[in-house]
Amino acid sequence: MRAFVISLIILSAVLALTVCDCVYVDGRIDALLDICEKLERGSSAMLTDELKSKWQSCRDVISLTTRQTDIERAESAMLSLEHYLDVPTDYNAQLAILVSTLKHIKASHALSLISIF
Amino acid sequence: MLTILIRIILVYALLIGTMRLMGKRQIGELQLSELVTTILLSELAAQPITDDQTPLAFAIIPIAVLLSLEVIISFTVTKIPALKPLFDGKPSVLIRRGRLDFDEIGRVRISMEELLCQLRINGISDINQVDYAILEQNGQLSVIPKRAEAPPSAEDMSLKVSEPGIAHAIIVDTKISDYDLKRLGHDRRWLEKRLAHHRVSLDEVFLFTVDDCGREGLIKKPCAHS
Numbered sequence: 600m601r602a603f604v605i606s607l608i609i610l611s612a613v614l615a616l617t618v619c620d621c622v623y624v625d626g627r628i629d630a631l632l633d634i635c636e637k638l639e640r641g642s643s644a645m646l647t648d649e650l651k652s653k654w655q656s657c658r659d660v661i662s663l664t665t666r667q668t669d670i671e672r673a674e675s676a677m678l679s680l681e682h683y684l685d686v687p688t689d690y691n692a693q694l695a696i697l698v699s700t701l702k703h704i705k706a707s708h709a710l711s712l713i714s715i716f
Numbered sequence: 717m718l719t720i721l722i723r724i725i726l727v728y729a730l731l732i733g734t735m736r737l738m739g740k741r742q743i744g745e746l747q748l749s750e751l752v753t754t755i756l757l758s759e760l761a762a763q764p765i766t767d768d769q770t771p772l773a774f775a776i777i778p779i780a781v782l783l784s785l786e787v788i789i790s791f792t793v794t795k796i797p798a799l800k801p802l803f804d805g806k807p808s809v810l811i812r813r814g815r816l817d818f819d820e821i822g823r824v825r826i827s828m829e830e831l832l833c834q835l836r837i838n839g840i841s842d843i844n845q846v847d848y849a850i851l852e853q854n855g856q857l858s859v860i861p862k863r864a865e866a867p868p869s870a871e872d873m874s875l876k877v878s879e880p881g882i883a884h885a886i887i888v889d890t891k892i893s894d895y896d897l898k899r900l901g902h903d904r905r906w907l908e909k910r911l912a913h914h915r916v917s918l919d920e921v922f923l924f925t926v927d928d929c930g931r932e933g934l935i936k937k938p939c940a941h942s
Contacts, residue, residue: 606787613780667769 620664621708627657628705635698638680642690647680665704673700723772727761730776734783747804747853753786804853811849814862824851835859881928887921890937900926 634650637643654677662670676697683689734757746754757779764775793800808824810817810831821831832843838859840846845865850858870877884896886907897907911918914934923935 600791602787603791606784606791609780610784610788613777613784617777662771664771664773666771 621710623657624661624664624708625705627653627661628701631701632698632705635694635701638694639691639698642680642684642687644684647684651677651681661704665707669700669704669707673697673704676700723765723768726772727765727775730779731757731761734779749786749789749803753782756782807853807858808851809848810851810857811843811846814844814847816843826851831857878929880931883925883927883933885923885925887918887924889922890919892918900928902926 631650631653634646634653638646638650654673658670658674676693679693680690680697683693760775760778760782764770764772789803793803808820810821810824810826821828831849834857835841835843835846835849838857840859840861845861846859847862848858848860850860852858884893884900886893886896886900892904892907894904897903910932911921911924914932916934916936920936921934922937923933925933927933
């Protein structure tokens with residue numbers, strides 16, 4: 600009986616943790632994608648800084664349940680954005696990589712048939 | 717490298733805890749659901765240890781879920797026996813009252829050579845000696861010989877025998893097991909008296925056992941020769 604109750608508690612905790620993780624990652628990535636959408640219309644140093652600071656505030660938590668390769672790709676694209684602020688072609692290319700990576704991270708946390716299979 | 721070291725320790729502790737919670741059966745005879753869980757556990761545990769790109773949560777969360785499901789299912793199956801065949805299957809009676817059940821043998825896909833081999837492992841040389849042979853859910857064959865072929869019991873021979881129970885190891889290599897001593901309802905003072913009765917000191921004892929009837933067994937440590 601004790602093992603059964605412990606198992607129920609563990610299962611509930613894991614379920615709660617997973618749901619919290621999904622909601623947190625979904626919310627943070629959506630906020631980042633909103634900024635990216637604005638940046639697609641034209642590069643801006645202020646928005647790029649905002650994007651970077653928002654990413655850094657949630658990066659550690661997201662990396663707990665995300666593959667390191669995805670985190671590194673997003674991080675690299677984020678750093679390149681600052682570097683290519685005055686070169687629109689390269690800036691847009693790095694922004695596209697960042698958007699694609701963020702969408703991939705979001706999809707891997709979301710509950711859908713595609714993410715399951 | 718330090719990350720991998722810490723990961724190994726964490727995953728090892730997690731697996732030990734998981735196996736302990738699953739119970740002793742997991743270590744020896746595996747039921748179908750337990751076998752599946754064990755195979756999955758080893759795979760899940762190995763991945764984040766060897767691949768530092770994978771978050772540890774990718775092992776911890778599935779292991780926790782598997783452990784919980786395994787315990788919840790085994791508890792539910794114990795409470796609702798009708799569910800047991802669904803998770804663990806049913807035992808198959810291959811020989812019933814000395815007659816081979818060919819349908820059942822065909823259904824479990826066991827060859828006659830395999831059946832004979834299993835009977836020999838169970839100490840049966842002739843299939844005609846078998847009353848029942850049952851293939852259990854864990855894959856082991858239980859063999860019940862015909863009464864006439866079985867060795868006579870004390871009851872068959874109308875003999876009165878006492879039940880000694882098991883021998884509890886009270887002292888192993890000069891170390892006293894207070895747990896076993898307490899289970900037998902004795903204490904260290906009693907033990908000292910018994911050792912004095914046997915004319916030995918604690919340092920001389922290699923093994924001292926007491927069975928449930930109170931019969932004692934003593935093996936002294938070999939004398940050290942330089």
